[in-house]
Amino acid sequence: MAIRNIVKDGDSILLKKCRPVEKFNEKLWVLLDDMAETMHAANGVGLAGPQVGLLRRVVVIDVGEGVIELINPKIVAYSGEQDGPEGCLSFPGEYGMVKRPNYVKVRAQDRNGKEFEIDGRELLARAFCHELDHLDGVVFTSRVSRMLGADEL
Numbered sequence: 001m002a003i004r005n006i007v008k009d010g011d012s013i014l015l016k017k018c019r020p021v022e023k024f025n026e027k028l029w030v031l032l033d034d035m036a037e038t039m040h041a042a043n044g045v046g047l048a049g050p051q052v053g054l055l056r057r058v059v060v061i062d063v064g065e066g067v068i069e070l071i072n073p074k075i076v077a078y079s080g081e082q083d084g085p086e087g088c089l090s091f092p093g094e095y096g097m098v099k100r101p102n103y104v105k106v107r108a109q110d111r112n113g114k115e116f117e118i119d120g121r122e123l124l125a126r127a128f129c130h131e132l133d134h135l136d137g138v139v140f141t142s143r144v145s146r147m148l149g150a151d152e153l
């Protein structure tokens with residue numbers, strides 16, 4: 001495993017749409033392992049393909065309950081609303097208030113290509129939305145209602 005460089009705000013790759021993953025091979029497994037290690041080393045709760053310079057529909061998430069790997073994920077159901085502070089490893093030190101659904105169901109493939117569904121509430125629902133946005137070139141700052149000052153964190 002290896003820690004990869006995290007792409008920062010200002011790099012146009014963060015604003016591009018990702019292509020689906022088609023090959024579920026060793027190269028993908030190394031990428032997933034590296035992304036999880038990179039996310040943990042940076043104390044993040046999620047990381048998406050473009051953030052390591054790859055325009056592929058790959059996400060890793062860990063809200064403290066273990067690593068969740070999502071390949072070619074889609075939101076298939078959502079409900080409710082939450083409004084809370086959000087940040088991003090590509091925007092170090094920047095936080096803002098973002099409204100998200102309180103419940104989200106995602107359908108995705110695992111590292112072997114097998115389809116599965118997973119439910120998330122609260123922080124996990126927020127992480128699903130934030131990371132899936134990255135796959136369509138959408139960064140959280142475009143959804144912020146109000147940026148937070150350092151004294152509000």
Ligand code: NI
Nearest residue numbers: 087088089090
């Ligand atoms: Ni992010």
